Each structure stands twice: as structure tokens, then as C-alpha cells.
Amino acid sequence: MNLAMSEELADLSNYLIYSAMAVYTLAFLAHIAEWLFGSRSKVARTAAALTADAEAVPAQRGADTIGVTVRGKGGSTDVLERPAVVTRSASPRRDAVPDGPGAAAGDEKGDLYGRIALSLTVLAFLMHLAAVVVRTVAVERAPWANMYEFSTSFSMTVVGAYLLFLLAKKNVAWLGLPLVATVLLDLGLAVAVLYTDSTQLVPALDSVWLIIHVALAIGCGALMYVAVVSTVLFLFRDSYENKLASGGTPGKLATSVLERLPSSLSLDKFSYRITAAVFPVWTFTIIAGAIWAENAWGRYWGWDPKEVWAFITWVAYAAYLHARATAGWKGRRAAYLGIAGFVCYLINYYGVNMFVNSLHSYSGL
Amino acid sequence: MASDNVNDGRDARDAGDEAAAGAGLSTAPAQEDETPAAADAPREGGTVHPGSFGGARRPGAAGAAGWLAREVTGWTRWAWRQLTSMRVALILLFLLALGAIPGSLIPQSDANALLVEEFKADNDLLGRVYERLQLFDVYSSVWFSAIYILLFVSLIGCIVPRTWQFTGQLRGRPPRAPRRLDRMPAYTTWRTGADPEQVLGAAQRVLKRRWFRTAPGEGSVAAEKGYLREAGNLLFHLSLIVMLVAFGTSQLFYSEGGKLVVEGDGFSNTLPQYDDFSSGTLFDVDHDLDPFGFTLNEFTAEFSREGPDLGTPTVFRADITYWTPDGTETDATVQPNQPVVIGDSKIYLLGHGFAPVITVTDGQGRTAYSGPVPFLPQDTALTSTGVVKVTDYLDENGEPEQLGFQGFFNPSYAIDEVRGPHSTFPDPDLPVLTLTAYHGDLGLDSGIPQNVYQLNTRKLEQFTDEDGEPFRFDLLPGESIDLPDGKGTISYEGYERWATFKVSTKTGNGWALTGALAAVAGLAGSLLLQRRRVWVRATTDEAGRTVVELASLGRTESARIPEELADLAAALQPDAPMIPESSDQGARA
Ligand code: HEM
Numbered sequence: 001m002n003l004a005m006s007e008e009l010a011d012l013s014n015y016l017i018y019s020a021m022a023v024y025t026l027a028f029l030a031h032i033a034e035w036l037f038g039s040r041s042k043v044a045r046t047a048a049a050l051t052a053d054a055e056a057v058p059a060q061r062g063a064d065t066i067g068v069t070v071r072g073k074g075g076s077t078d079v080l081e082r083p084a085v086v087t088r089s090a091s092p093r094r095d096a097v098p099d100g101p102g103a104a105a106g107d108e109k110g111d112l113y114g115r116i117a118l119s120l121t122v123l124a125f126l127m128h129l130a131a132v133v134v135r136t137v138a139v140e141r142a143p144w145a146n147m148y149e150f151s152t153s154f155s156m157t158v159v160g161a162y163l164l165f166l167l168a169k170k171n172v173a174w175l176g177l178p179l180v181a182t183v184l185l186d187l188g189l190a191v192a193v194l195y196t197d198s199t200q201l202v203p204a205l206d207s208v209w210l211i212i213h214v215a216l217a218i219g220c221g222a223l224m225y226v227a228v229v230s231t232v233l234f235l236f237r238d239s240y241e242n243k244l245a246s247g248g249t250p251g252k253l254a255t256s257v258l259e260r261l262p263s264s265l266s267l268d269k270f271s272y273r274i275t276a277a278v279f280p281v282w283t284f285t286i287i288a289g290a291i292w293a294e295n296a297w298g299r300y301w302g303w304d305p306k307e308v309w310a311f312i313t314w315v316a317y318a319a320y321l322h323a324r325a326t327a328g329w330k331g332r333r334a335a336y337l338g339i340a341g342f343v344c345y346l347i348n349y350y351g352v353n354m355f356v357n358s359l360h361s362y363s364g365l
Numbered sequence: 366m367a368s369d370n371v372n373d374g375r376d377a378r379d380a381g382d383e384a385a386a387g388a389g390l391s392t393a394p395a396q397e398d399e400t401p402a403a404a405d406a407p408r409e410g411g412t413v414h415p416g417s418f419g420g421a422r423r424p425g426a427a428g429a430a431g432w433l434a435r436e437v438t439g440w441t442r443w444a445w446r447q448l449t450s451m452r453v454a455l456i457l458l459f460l461l462a463l464g465a466i467p468g469s470l471i472p473q474s475d476a477n478a479l480l481v482e483e484f485k486a487d488n489d490l491l492g493r494v495y496e497r498l499q500l501f502d503v504y505s506s507v508w509f510s511a512i513y514i515l516l517f518v519s520l521i522g523c524i525v526p527r528t529w530q531f532t533g534q535l536r537g538r539p540p541r542a543p544r545r546l547d548r549m550p551a552y553t554t555w556r557t558g559a560d561p562e563q564v565l566g567a568a569q570r571v572l573k574r575r576w577f578r579t580a581p582g583e584g585s586v587a588a589e590k591g592y593l594r595e596a597g598n599l600l601f602h603l604s605l606i607v608m609l610v611a612f613g614t615s616q617l618f619y620s621e622g623g624k625l626v627v628e629g630d631g632f633s634n635t636l637p638q639y640d641d642f643s644s645g646t647l648f649d650v651d652h653d654l655d656p657f658g659f660t661l662n663e664f665t666a667e668f669s670r671e672g673p674d675l676g677t678p679t680v681f682r683a684d685i686t687y688w689t690p691d692g693t694e695t696d697a698t699v700q701p702n703q704p705v706v707i708g709d710s711k712i713y714l715l716g717h718g719f720a721p722v723i724t725v726t727d728g729q730g731r732t733a734y735s736g737p738v739p740f741l742p743q744d745t746a747l748t749s750t751g752v753v754k755v756t757d758y759l760d761e762n763g764e765p766e767q768l769g770f771q772g773f774f775n776p777s778y779a780i781d782e783v784r785g786p787h788s789t790f791p792d793p794d795l796p797v798l799t800l801t802a803y804h805g806d807l808g809l810d811s812g813i814p815q816n817v818y819q820l821n822t823r824k825l826e827q828f829t830d831e832d833g834e835p836f837r838f839d840l841l842p843g844e845s846i847d848l849p850d851g852k853g854t855i856s857y858e859g860y861e862r863w864a865t866f867k868v869s870t871k872t873g874n875g876w877a878l879t880g881a882l883a884a885v886a887g888l889a890g891s892l893l894l895q896r897r898r899v900w901v902r903a904t905t906d907e908a909g910r911t912v913v914e915l916a917s918l919g920r921t922e923s924a925r926i927p928e929e930l931a932d933l934a935a936a937l938q939p940d941a942p943m944i945p946e947s948s949d950q951g952a953r954a
Contacts, residue, residue, distance in 0.1 A: 007672065197673030203681045203701040280888040287881045296702050298621065298713045298869040300877065301612070303504045304476065305469035315462040319455055321892070325393055326451040337459075344462075352469070 009138035010197070016131035017152060021187050023124035024180055030117035031177040034103045037110030039256045046259060049097050050245045097241060099262040102173050117176055118166075125159045132156055144214040145205055147353055151190035155183040157222035165226075172270075174261055178229050209292030216285040220278050221345055224317075227274040228342040231335045234267035238332060268335070272324060275338060279317055286310050309348035316341035386543040389534050390896055390920050392527040392595060393451065418443070448515070449522035457516040464512050468503030471495060475502065517609055524602045531595050538580040539589035542900035542916075549900070549916035551927040553934050556910045557941040561903035564913055567940030568901040571933060577899065585902040594920070597890020604887055607880035611873040618872035620644035620653065626661040627720045627737045627863040633658030634710065634868060648870075655708035655870070659687035662696075664862040666717055668791050676746060676790060683714050683864045699866070709870045716865040718742045721774050721798050722858040723753055728761035728851060733768070737861045740774040741818055748788040749774040752820045753800075753855075754807055761851045767807045768848075770855065771820045772800035778839075786839075798840045798857045802828040802848060828852075896920045899933065903941075913941050 104110030132153055136143045143149045162179050165172040240258040243250050250258070261267065289310065290300040301307060320337040323329035418439020422432035447453055472480035481501050485492035499506035546552060557564065561584065568586050572579050577588035622639035624632050632638055634654050644650060667680040683699040687707060697705045704711040720737035727733040733755050740751030755768035775788035778797035786799045803825035809815060828836035828849050838846050845856030897919035906912050915934055919926040 202678055207702040209702075276892040280885050280892060283881075283888055284885045287878075287885065290881070291878070292702075294871075294874070295704065296713075298704065298711060298867050299871070300874065302476065303468055303473065308465050308469040312462045312465050315458055315465070319458040319462065322451060322455050322458060325391075326455060329452075329455065 006138045006140070009134055013131045013135040013138060014191075016127050016134060017187065017191060020124045020127035020131060021184065021191070023120050023127060024184050024187070027117045027120035027124060028177070028180045028184060030113045030120060031103070031180060033113040034110045034117055035177060035257070035260075037107045037113060038103045038105040038260060040110075041105040041107050045098050046100075046241060046263070047244045050241065097263040097265065099171065099266050100174070100258075100260040103177065103260055105260050114173065114176070117180070118173075121159065121176065121180060122163065125156070125163060128152070128156045128159065141206075142211045142215070144210065144218065146196050147194040148190050148196050150214070150218060150349070151186055151194055153218050154222055155186040155190075157219055158225055159183055161222055161226055171262060171266070174233075175226065175229060178233075179226070182225075182229075204296060207292055207295065209288055209295065213285060213288040213292055216281060216288060220282045220285055221349070223274050223278045224282075224342050224345060227271040227278070228339055230267050230271035230274075231338045233261055234264055234271065235332065235335055237261050237267055238264040238335075240264075268331070271335075271338060275317060275320065275341075279321060282314060282317065286314060305352045306348060309344060309352055313341055313344040313348060316344050382543045382545070383548060386540055386549070386898070386900075387918055388540060389530075389537075390898065390918070392530045392534075392599075445522065448519050449526075451523075454516070454519050454523065457512060457519060460512050461516060464503070464509050467500050468509075471500050471503070473501060473503065475505075513609075517606065520602055520605060524599060524606075528599055531592075531599060534595075535592060539578060539587040539898055541580070541582045541587050542585040542902055546900055546902055546914045546916035549918050551918075551930045552914070552916045553930060554912060554914045555934075555941075555943045556906070556912055557943055559911060559941045561905060561911050564903040564911060564937070564941045565901065567937060568903075568933075571936045572899065572901075575933075584904060585900055588899045588901075589897070590899075591894050591896035591920075593890050594894040594896040595891075597887045597894065599887070601884050601887030601891055604880045604884035608877055608884065611876035611880055614873035615645075615871050615877070617645040617647040619870065620648045620650070621867065621869040623715070623865060623867050625739055625863055625865045627739060628661055628664055628861040631658055631660040632866070639868075653870070655710045656690045657687055657707045657710070659685045659697075659712070661685055661864060664717055664864045666791065666862070678791070681714060681717060683866075685712075699864075710868050711870070713867040713869070714864060715867050716742075718747060718749055718863055719774055719776060719793070719796070719860050720863045721751075721796075721860045723770075723798075724845075724856045724858055725753070725755050725758075725768065725853060727755075727758045727768075727853045729759045729763060730853075731759065733758045733853065737863075739863045744788075745791065746788040747776050747791040748786075749776075751818060754809075754817075754820070756807065756809065758853075760804075766804055767809075767825075768853075769803040769805075769807055769820045769822070769825055770800045771803075772798070772837075774798050774860070793860065796842060796860055799837070800840070800855070801835050801837045802855070804828065804852065895923050895925060897926050897929075899930065901937075910944060911941070913937070 102114070104114045132143055135149065135152070139145075143153060158179060162172060162175055165175075236254075237258050240250050240254060241264050262270070289307070293302065293307070294300040316337060320334055320341055323334035323337050419432040419436035422428055472484050474481045485496070495501055499508070503509055543549070547554070559567075565581065565584070565586050569579050569581060569588075572586065572588040575590070577590045578592075579586055579588040581587075620642070621644065622636075622642035624638065624640055626632050634657050636642060636650050636654065662684045665680060665682040665684070666678060669675060669677050669679055681701055684696065685699060685705070686694055686696050687705070688694045689707065699705050699712055699714040701714055704713045706712075718740060720739040722737045723734065724732060725734040734753070734757070738751055738753050740749035742749045750773055751771070753768075753770040755770075758766055758768050760766045773786050774796070775786055776793040776796050777788050777790035778786065778795045778799075779789045780786045786797070803820065803822060805826045806824035807815075808821040808824055815821060830836045830849065836849055840846060840855075840857040842857060842859045845854050847854050897917055899915065899917045902912075902914045904912050904914075915930055915937075917926050917930045
């Protein structure tokens with residue numbers, strides 16, 4: 001491809017990013033509207049569930065299906081498509097707390113805006129995806145050679161993961177607002193601060209391990225981000241439920257917002273499952289990096305700042321998983337470790353790339 | 366549950382029953398807080414020391430010795446339990462992460478000794494404090510080592526009993542069904558016309574077909590599946606040990622040397638040939654260096670000439686010919702990310718630059734020096750600095766003296782007020798050599814090792830021109846210049862490229878990689894698989910119908926466990942068809 005053409009394509013990719021940002025902004029506003037309209041409806045199921053001496057609710061049974069009841073200790077039930085099963089969990093009281101109804105909370109207008117927000121997010125995602133693809137074609141290599149490219153790919157993966165969860169019918173719609181907001185922040189930073197015209201891949205980066213290692217690192221980071229949003233919301237929701245359970249009355253805004261989120265148990269499980277699934281991949285990401293380092297520099301591990309922080313991130317997440325497996329550390333304390341893990345990831349990404357003298361300083365700045 | 370309030374007595378018994386049902390579902394140690402036992406009340410008289418393991422101390426030396434022995438073993442056991450508890454493992458993991466941080470912020474001497482020196486020069490007091498705390502060598506420091514050694518002792522102390530316990534579980538049978546299946550995390554029930562024996566037989570078949578281990582009991586079947594989770598977890602922790610051992614071994618046996626080679630020159634793999642070299646304590650420099658050598662035939666560097674990437678490299682390639690002891694010669698190419706492997710050694714391409722070819726004739730017209738002199742790049746456009754040292758030199762009177770030159774080689778020469786002479790592009794478009802000249806004593810005999818890229822001007826006198834200004838000149842390839850006072854000439858014949866190579870041997874890489882991949886496999890097993898138990902009970906109710914009950918219990922609360930139970934219930938239908946019930950009796954509790 002000649003230079004003029006690849007420059008034109010690079011420009012096209014930039015325009016697509018700008019357009020995606022514009023559409024994400026609209027989606028953001030629509031989400032705000034969804035939350036605002038949703039606040040009109042009064043839902044207070046949590047308090048009821050926490051304080052009432054809930055009856056075991058009998059599972060629904062069709063005439064000819066087997067009733068498999070998934071029971072909570074307090075009596076919440078889940079009706080599965082097949083026979084319903086009763087489950088109950090280790091943390092007794094919380095079991096009774098139902099998931100919130102979501103941002104729109106059944107409000108008709110709110111629901112409409114929620115659907116508008118989702119459609120806009122899909123549209124923006126498609127542009128975002130196109131921007132990354134066009135950039136790949138323009139630079140004729142994997143689009144992961146500088147921080148601008150990392151950042152655009154990162155937020156694209158975050159949104160992609162979110163949409164896939166939705167497609168798989170997972171209860172993740174509550175993630176919409178925080179995700180779109182941070183995606184905008186990430187893209188804004190990428191465009192305003194991190195942008196570089198550079199298209200060339202220096203020989204030191206020219207390796208299949210770049211594709212494997214960096215792609216995995218971006219993918220893991222994106223999922224860890226989704227998990228950490230859930231963890232942070234878990235902390236809020238957990239305090240809220242604690243307050244309710246001890247007979248307190250949380251503030252109006254807190255009630256309005258937190259009441260619409262999933263229960264603390266669901267949030268905690270959601271982030272645990274993602275983290276547990278990502279951790280082996282993250283481990284492999286570090287190994288891929290080590291193999292690459294061995295190829296490029298003749299040592300697989302050299303305690304370079306980037307390596308150190310990848311290690312710290314890994315250890316922090318290992319600590320999180322250990323905490324989850326250790327009785328006294330479940331819940332909030334484990335959550336703090338999970339957040340620490342993601343903070344380490346961020347330090348490695350922004351901090352080490354931009355401020356620390358490292359062999360890995362490829363920010364392109 | 367509301368009904369729970371009325372049958373507390375039964376609850377206590379059921380709780381024990383349920384604990385048994387879940388026992389051994391994981392080999393994770395329970396969180397126990399063992400403190401010195403005051404419960405060991407004195408049985409045979411003597412003084413009791415509260416908070417001690419020794420228990421009662423009987424009078425006399427034997428009593429004291431016995432007490433001391435009990436005390437010591439008690440405390441040792443307590444310390445060992447603490448060290449191998451999950452809580453301490455967690456704390457040690459946390460400390461490991463915390464301890465790794467300073468090394469990423471403070472310059473480290475094995476990564477960049479120069480930066481460390483600079484830091485010490487700039488921060489006298491802080492430098493000394495850091496030195497004391499071994500903060501310039503975090504990853505080999507006593508305290509960092511202590512953390513990871515403790516962690517690994519804890520790990521071994523944890524993994525050995527767990528493996529033992531796990532093999533026991535593999536040989537044992539799944540525990541029998543608890544009395545009240547409806548209190549298990551997932552539960553289902555229905556009535557059928559089939560008789561209980563038939564239902565249980567079918568259940569066992571269905572479970573076996575799904576890879577459950579089953580154990581028939583009285584009126585019930587117990588089954589368990591997902592042992593691979595535990596196996597994966599153990600494999601993961603074992604792999605961590607393998608990786609640590611591999612890492613330690615490579616520290617003991619590694620060798621690593623750097624060598625700058627000018628085009629056309631050769632290198633043979635012996636210690637004196639290296640510019641710098643380091644190796645592990647158990648590496649035998651005399652015998653363990655692979656016997657081989659190579660010649661750098663050509664070094665190619667290409668750079669982007671247009672677009673936004675102007676000046677960034679596109680190709681680095683060193684074409685070499687290497688020989689091995691059996692006399693064969695092989696052509697090979699070393700590129701970034703593509704080392705050449707010879708025996709146990711790997712050759713990496715690290716850097717490159719230019720070496721102007723210089724000839725110096727002395728005051729007597731003899732050739733005093735001739736050859737390429739590597740100049741070291743200072744920036745990406747290859748502005749390079751270097752020195753030429755001429756020792757075999759006679760002045761205009763035939764007296765021995767020494768000459769030194771120092772200056773710049775700029776492949777694409779430019780000069781401005783701010784930067785002085787510098788290069789604007791890494792290719793040799795206008796390769797100008799800019800030098801100043803000295804004569805006198807280079808100080809090579811002082812016995813102090815000298816940097817070949819620096820000139821010690823203490824005993825040198827700088828040449829000056831007619832105006833008394835320092836004698837300084839620019840040369841293009843093929844040009845030469847006479848030194849003042851008939852002291853000889855210097856000619857710049859042309860230039861060669863040079864490349865720096867790193868030759869390294871690593872022991873234990875294979876083990877590290879195997880350990881690492883096993884760790885990932887183990888982790889995947891440990892985190893993605895579920896270990897769970899399923900119980901099926903079939904009893905006859907007062908109406909003569911068979912009541913089928915199914916329950917499952919998992920190690921973690923996974924949504925897949927109830928789904929699986931529903932699947933099992935469906936799979937049992939052909940053998941235990943459900944009798945439709947008119948009213949909903951789901952809450953059998
Ligand atoms: C070298 C540092 C260590 C790392 C990186 C590490 C990492 C992990 C990870 C990632 C898990 C998976 C968590 C899960 O299955 O939910 C795990 C589980 C576990 N670890 Fe470690 N670990 C380390 C050291 C230790 C030590 C020292 C002990 C013993 C004191 C230990 C005992 C356990 C146990 C019992 C489990 C299983 C928990 C369960 O069954 O869910 N680990 N570890």
C-alpha cells in the first residue's frame with residue numbers, strides 16, 4: 001500500500017473514533033435519562049426482604065415438569081426454564097435479597113431511554129470496531145504498538161464484552177452507564193493525550209508474541225475492568241444492605257440508585273466469576289510476555305518495571321482468589337484486594353508507560 | 366425458614382449431618398485459631414502456666430525438661446500451623462506484592478548500575494539509606510528473599526498434606542446422603558410409580574454415564590464429580606514450586622556476555638573476548654562456554670524515510686558466519702526477536718552504530734594506527750561520540766609520545782548553535798567526522814582500567830591552531846588533515862557498521878516453561894471446574910408411591926450446579942416418570 005493511501009485510511013480511522021465518541025456521548029445521555037426516569041418509581045424490595053421473616057416461597061411447577069427448586073435460605077426462588085431448583089447459599093440473610101429491577105425500574109419512559117442507550121451503544125461500538133479495523137489495515141500490522149492504539153482497543157473490548165454478556169442474556173444492563181462513561185474518558189484521553197501518528201512497528205516489537213501477549217493483556221484488562229466496576233458497586237450496595245439490615249435508613253439518593261442495582265451477592269458473584277475466568281488467561285499473558293522477552297532480550301524475567309507491575313497485579317489477584325477461598329476474608333476484604341489488583345493493572349498501563357524508565361516504554365509519546 | 370424456629374433440637378443434629386455431607390469437598394485447610402491450650406488442665410498436679418503448651422510442670426529437673434519439650438514442640442507446631450494457614454499465605458502474598466513495588470521505582474543495580482550511581486551522587490543521604498535497606502537490589506535483597514522463601518515454605522507445608530488428603534479422598538467413597546436433602550443448596554423432588562430399587566438403579570446408571578463416582582447406600586445413592594478441580598489446584602501450586610526452582614537454578618548457572626563486533630571482524634566464545642560478562646556462581650567459565658565463534662559479515666539497518674515515522678527503524682539485520690568445533694561453517698542472520706542458537710548459547714542482536722576507519726601517521730611518516738574505531742550512538746539519529754587512542758607513536762623528533770582524538774561521528778551531519786554538531790538521520794547521508802586532538806600521555810600505564818570510549822585528558826595537551834583556539838576539524842570520507850607542528854596526519858578512510866551482541870546460556874528454561882504451562886493448566890482446572898456431590902434418595906410414602914429426592918452440593922456457588930441437577934432429574938424421567946400432582950406441594954419442609 002502506498003503512503004498516501006495508508007495516511008488516508010489512518011485519517012478515516014480517526015474520524016470513526018470521533019464519530020464513535022459522539023454516539024457514545026448520546027448513549028451516555030440516554031443512560032442518564034434512563035436513571036432519572038427510573039428514579040420516579042419507588043422500589044424498596046431490599047428492606048422488605050431483609051427485615052421480613054420471609055416465607056419459603058414454593059417453587060412454580062408446571063403440571064408435567066419436575067419442580068427443581070433453587071432455594072435461598074430466606075426463601076428466594078429462581079425459576080429455571082427447565083424444572084425449577086431451590087438453592088441456598090453460604091451467607092444466609094443476604095440470600096433473601098432480590099436483585100434490583102435495573103436502571104429504568106419498570107418506568108416506561110426510563111425503559112424507552114434504556115433501549116435507546118443500548119441501540120446507540122451498539123452503533124458506537126460498530127464504529128469503534130470499524131475504526132480499529134481500518135487502523136489495522138492502514139498500518140498493516142496488529143493495532144497494538146502504542147498507547148493510543150492500546151487505549152482504543154481496550155475500550156472497544158470492554159464494550160464488546162458488555163454487549164456479549166447482554167447477548168448471552170446475562171443481567172448486566174446496570175453496567176451501561178458506568179461503562180459508557182469510562183469508555184468516553186478512555187477515548188478522550190487517547191485522542192487528546194496519547195495520539196500519535198506513528199504507524200511503523202519498530203523491529204523490537206515485530207514478533208508474533210506481540211500479537212499474543214498484547215492482545216491477551218488488553219482482553220484481560222477489559223474483563224478485569226468490568227469485574228472491578230461490579231466490585232466497586234458491590235461495596236456500595238453491601239454497605240446499603242448492611243445499613244438496612246441494622247435498621248438504618250440510607251439517604252434518598254443512595255436508596256434510589258442502589259435499590260435498582262443487583263443484590264450485593266449477585267454483584268460479588270459476577271465479579272468473582274469474571275476474575276476467576278480471567279486469572280488463568282492473565283497468567284498465560286505474563287508467560288507469553290516472558291517467552292517474548294526471552295526471544296528479544298535473552299532473559300525471560302528481568303524485574304523490569306513493567307514486569308514487576310504485571311507480577312504485582314498477578315499476585316494481587318491471586319490474593320483476591322485466596323481471600324475468596326478463606327472463610328474470614330470473603331466479602332468486603334476480598335473486594336478491596338480485587339480493586340487493588342485492578343489499580344495495579346492501571347499503574348502498569350499508565351504509570352509505567354509514561355513515567356517510569358522501562359525497557360517497555362512504548363507509549364509512543 | 367419459619368418452620369426452623371420450632372425444631373431447634375433436630376436442627377443441631379441436622380447441622381452435624383450436613384457438615385459431614387460437605388466434608389472433604391475441598392482440601393483447603395479450615396480457618397482455625399489455635400492458641401496455647403489452657404484447656405489442657407493439669408491432670409497430675411504441678412504448676413500450670415496459663416497460655417503455655419507445656420501444660421503442668423512437675424517439680425524436679427525431669428519435670429522441667431518434659432515441660433520444656435512439650436512447650437517447644439507445642440510452639441513449633443503452632444508456628445508451623447500458622448505459617449501454613451491460608452491467612453498467613455494471604456498475608457505473605459500481600460507482602461510479596463508490596464515488597465516488589467520499590468524495585469520498580471528506585472533504580473536497580475543489576476538493571477542499570479549507571480542510574481544507581483547517578484542517584485547516589487544526587488541524593489547523598491537517601492542513597493545511603495537505600496543502600497542500607499538494599500533498595501538498589503530489591504529482588505535479591507534479604508528481606509524480599511525472606512518473603513518469598515517463607516511463602517514457599519508455607520506453600521510446601523500446605524501442599525504436601527493436601528496432596529495426601531486428596532489421594533485419600535480419591536480412594537474413599539462419596540459421603541452418604543444427609544438425612545434432610547431439602548436443606549442442600551439445590552434440591553428437587555417428585556413422586557413416581559416406579560419402585561425405589563428401580564429408581565436408584567437408574568439413578569446410578571445416569572450418574573455413572575455422566576462421569577460421577579457413585580456409592581450406593583441405604584435407600585439412596587451418593588455421587589461425586591469434579592476431582593480434577595482439586596487436582597488442578599494441587600498441580601498449580603506444585604508448578605509454582607517447579608518454577609521457583611527453575612528460576613533459582615538459572616540464577617546459579619547462567620552466563621551472559623556482551624560483545625561489540627565491527628563488520629568483517631570476528632568473535633570467539635572465550636572469556637577474554639567479551640566486553641562485559643557475568644555468570645552464576647555455579648557456572649564454570651573455563652569449561653561451560655560453548656566452543657564456537659562467528660564473523661560479522663554485514664550489518665544492515667534501514668530506516669523509514671517518509672511519513673510520520675521518519676527516522677524509525679524498519680530493519681536491523683546482522684549477517685554472520687559461525688563455526689563450531691567440528692569445523693563446519695554456517696551462515697546465519699541475527700535480528701531483533703530472532704536469536705541464533707548455537708549449542709546451549711543464544712546470540713542476540715542488541716545494538717548498532719558506526720565505526721569510522723581512521724589512519725594516523727606519526728611525525729616520522731610511519732603508520733601509527735589504522736583501523737575502524739567504534740563510536741557510540743547518543744540518540745536515535747545516531748549522533749555518535751568516540752575517541753581514538755594512538756599509543757605506538759613517534760613525534761617529529763622521533764621521541765615516543767601518545768596521541769588522543771575525541772569527537773563526533775554524525776551519519777547525517779548538521780550543526781547549530783544549541784546542539785553543536787549532531788546527526789539528523791541515522792543513515793550515512795553526510796557522514797562527517799568532527800574531532801579535536803591531544804598529545805602527551807594517555808595514562809594507560811597507570812594500572813587503572815580505562816574506558817576505551819573515554820579520553821583521560823589529565824596528562825594530555827590539546828593541539829591548538831594559529832589563533833590559539835583548540836584545533837578542531839571536520840572530515841569527510843577520504844579526506845585527511847595534517848596535525849599542527851608536523852606531528853603527523855590523520856585520515857578518515859570511510860566507515861564500517863558495528864553491532865553489539867549478547868551471548869547467553871540459560872539452564873532451566875525448559876523447566877520454567879513447563880512449570881508455567883502446567884500452572885496455567887492447573888489454574889484452569891482449579892478455577893473453571895466445579896467439584897460437587899449429588900445424592901438421590903427414593904422412599905415410599907404413606908400412599909405407596911415412591912418419593913424421589915435429588916440434591917446437590919458444590920464447593921462454590923455456581924449457577925451450573927442447580928442446572929445440572931435439573932438435567933439429572935430430566936434424565937431420570939424415563940425410569941421414574943412423575944405422577945402429576947394436583948396441588949403444589951413444593952415446600953415439603
Ligand atoms: C506462591 C503463592 C501462591 C499463589 C500465587 C497462589 C494462588 C492460588 C490461586 C490462584 C488459587 C485459586 C483459588 C481458587 O481455587 O478459588 C489458589 C487456591 C488455593 N491455595 Fe494458593 N497460592 C499460593 C500459595 C499458597 C499457599 C502458601 C497455600 C497454603 C497455605 C495455598 C493454599 C491454597 C488453597 C488451599 C487453595 C484452594 C482453595 C479452594 O479450594 O478453593 N496457596 N491459590
